[in-house]
Amino acid sequence: MDPATIIGILLAFGALFGMIKLEGVHIEGLLLPAPMLLVFGATIAVGIAGTTLKDSIAAFKAIPRAFTGKVIPPQSVIDDVVALAEKARSEGLLSLEAEAEKHDDPFLKGALQNIADGTDGEELRILLEDEIESRVAADRSAAKFFMSLGGYAPTVGIIGTVVSLTHVLENLASPDELGPLIAAAFVATLWGLLSANFIWLPFGSRLKKLADLDEARMTLLLEGVLAVQAGSQPRLLGERLKAMVPVQSLKGGAGKAGKAAKGEKAGKGTAKDQELAA
Structure with a gap:
């Protein structure tokens, strides 16, 4: 799990509460039910109105992934393919049919099974490209939903302020009450x-980044698997x-299969050294 989202949001709210303490603001003056109800309720409502109910539900189901999404190093993927x-x-x-059972990734497992079944290379490429497109489209749909909430929230907040200021103007005859009313x-x-900058936009950006990485x-x-099927060295x-990956992304992470292969090579080298020493 990559903790970037948790760390970032906690630091953002920490900075906010730090400012509140330094300014001497009373926290209860900011936690008002009415404006919070309008901002969160109306923002989510108009977000749902701008898409389909199915996509909205799928987007909220994707929230845990923003916190628990795994970032697999490209080097690990390359080692496994090699x-x-x-x-x-x-x-x-x-032999790749047996290897398919050792992997949890449905995408890799399906690709290896198709190779073992003798699927034509061009047909396999089309199948895998379609699968990539459909999986990424679902992830990006969730990201787009939260990005749209980030766009709606500030405007909904302004609507709430206008409504409250209307109430303020109704009480001009009571000057003592104007200060608290305007503040509220x-x-x-x-x-x-x-909510837009601390919640919705970070969620959208995080899910989009995970979709790009995936x-x-x-x-x-x-x-890789198509090259394996073609018999590449x-x-x-x-x-x-490696040439397909930015250099800075190649640091760290060797796959289990890659480590096992390196271990086998090291074992063979040791055996040869022992023979020469004998």
Whole structure:
């Protein structure tokens, strides 16, 4: 799990409460039910109105993923694909059927099973590209929903402030009450801006980033497994896949299969050294 979202949101609210304490603001003066009800309720309502009910439900179901989404290092993916290439060259493509059972990723598992079943390379490419497009489209739909909430919230907050100021104008005959009423009126604007920039926009950006990373990972797997099917040399395949990834993204993370393959090579090298020493 990548904790960026949790850390970022906690730091943002921490900075806000730090400012409240330093300014001597009473926190209960900001936690007013009426403006909060309008901002959160109306923002979600107009967000739902701008899309389909099914997409709205799917977007809210994606919220946990914003906190628990895994970021798999590209190097780990490359190591796994190289290990599969070595397995296929030494034991044949049918051996990939057994390898498919060892992986939890449905995308990779399906690709390996299709290779073992003898699916044509071009047909497999079309199938995998369609699967990537459909999976990424669902993730980006959730991201777009929260980005739209981030756009609606400030405006809804302004609407709440206008409504409250109307109430203020009705009480001009009571000057002593104007200060608290005006202060309360701007709470709606505060929550509109706060919810947009501290909640909705970060959720949308996070889900979009996870969708982009997942698309890049599946694209690496797509090119990798098709090269494995074509019988590419493992070392050259690894170099080719590395060329598809920004250099700064290649740091860290070796896949389980890649580590196992390196372990086997190290074991063989040790055995040879022992023979030479004997």
